[in-house]
Amino acid sequence: MAGSVLEIKDLHVSIEDNEILSGVNLTIKGGEFHAVMGPNGTGKSTLASAIMGHPKYEITQGSVFLDGEDVLEMEVDERARAGLFLGMQYPSEISGVTTSDFLRSSINARREEGDEIPLMKFIKEMDAALDYLDIDKNMAQRYLNEGFSGGEKKRNEILQLMLLKPEIAILDEIDSGLDIDALKVVSKGINKLRDENFGCLIITHYQRLLNYITPDYVHIMMQGRVVKSGGPELAKRLEAEGYEWVKEELGITDETVEQNA
């Protein structure tokens, strides 16, 4: 078997004592592309953030393992170095830190001290990725995400993905706010990584992304759980018919996360 395995079992997550995820089960293996869809407010970003270790989310039950290692025991940076990557729905802006310095620090974080990437090699790799993603070279010298347009932020997330080459990537609405050309470019970047060693979980609302990146599996989230899974055809049906039929089939009236306010 090639690549890594990310196993999410019975994951329960709360924010400020509100349970947002109530038992998510999902396994992503190297070589597999999973799409997670679902109406707004059903816990998709929460799932992604909890796996990465966002400080606001509290895991109350369940487990996440990467190749048998307990992810929930790791610090955020350790998770990343273990092979996880999260392309965020809302990346932070970091004033005063250039995109290029940030990328170099990120790459070096995975390397031993004394074995930092040579500057020229780094610049070559970065320039190649910038070209591939059709990003203006000046962006590398701009402060990280500061003043970036929505689309630029998303491209920047994919730029990081391409340079960091994780084992398992979670991409949260990487397609939102992208114009059609940018969508193609971003898809091209993601597809370039597609091989048996790379697993990916793509959170999206739109079939149009999945036209470019065909998923092996499609999951629907409602009420903080995966309520239905299938193949690419499931996404197509959602695009055509919306979520009503899923709710009817499963007897769900309110698909959002229940708030015990």
Place this chain on the structure above:
Amino acid sequence: MTVETKLPFDKAYIEQFSNAKNEAQWMRELRQQALEQADQLEMPKPDKTKINRWNFTEFNHELVEGERISSIEDLPADMQVYFDKENIPENLLIQRDHSVAYATLSASLQEKGVIFTDIFTATQQHSDLVKKYYMQDAVQVDQNRLTALHAALMNGGIFIYIPKNVQVEEPLQAIFWQENPQAALVNHVLVVAEESSSLTYVENYISQNAEEETVANVITEVIAHDNAKINYGAVDNFAAGTTTYVNRRGVAYRDATIDWALGQMNDGNTVSENITHLVGDNSSSEAKAVAVGRGKQTQNFTSSIVQHGKDTNGYILQRGVMLESSSTIFNAIGKIEHGGTRSNSEQESRVLMLSEKARGDANPILLIDEDDVTAGHAASVGRVDPLQMYYLMSRGITKEEAERLVIHGFLAPVVTQLPIESVKNQLTEVIERKVY
């Protein structure tokens, strides 16, 4: 007026000092008068910091002759880091304790009449010129007890003079190196830019007296005549044993610009004032400053732009990082005087707290005496944003490294303004050293 403690220096001492330096009569008189005034005047009163227990008045004032060096290579290793070996500045003055150890000024600038020399030589060779500006328009002797004490006891410094219409393309750089751990430095920097001239000047203050206690009393006066442009950079890096009073003042006449970029990296207790008077119409100033507080040090920084002329523009930017048990006050004062119509006064002060025990405060003050103006201020005291840390760490960057990036990023708006690349890098290194 209350007389605080009697000063440990008397007239005879000052006279003997003037004799040793073979000083001009006007300087002798100025010193003697200042000494009398110092006895009467009150200490400066930095807003929200008590300095009554700080020792600013008792110190070893003896002149210490630093050995001359014939090239940068002669400097100790920890001083060499201040230079880019490939790119030794053409115009450089190194003051070692109280004497000049090294001084160069390009032939072309000499031909154009540029003066870049130590203050004692200047008062002898250009007596009238120095007399015209020395503690006249920018800093007055009787501003407070420490300015008067400075005038009485000045024992180092430089004079820079740029004649009319001369553009100095290559920066002038001065290094004030207190090698002797006990010797007090009463340093005076006087910069005069005549009409339509321009200049970039950068200075470093360096000492290594972590244990031995001494005093630095530094005054800078910067005069920008009509349409002159002065770009002033500084990295203050006195060691923990030095108690520092630094007073940097500028006066800008019509269409003139004075921009400051100050790296305030002292390790000892510090009171710093940076005040620019925009006297002429259409003059402008940007006053940018960074500070890092660590250990138990207490610091007070005041950055002020006083706008007298019409259509003037003032912008104050302060950034501070507070570590350990340090305590720091940032005062930003934008003032538009009556008559300063259509002027604009902006300021932003931000403090980043990295320790529970540190104390920091940013006081934004706008004093507006005119109707037809624009003004704005922003101030904040906060901690590192956990979401920024999360984002950086989610790429594998360790907590320490992420914090480092955030701190450098936070200080970058000022650090990047330092005009000389090697000084910018050096400030970055000093910050690095202070923070970790």
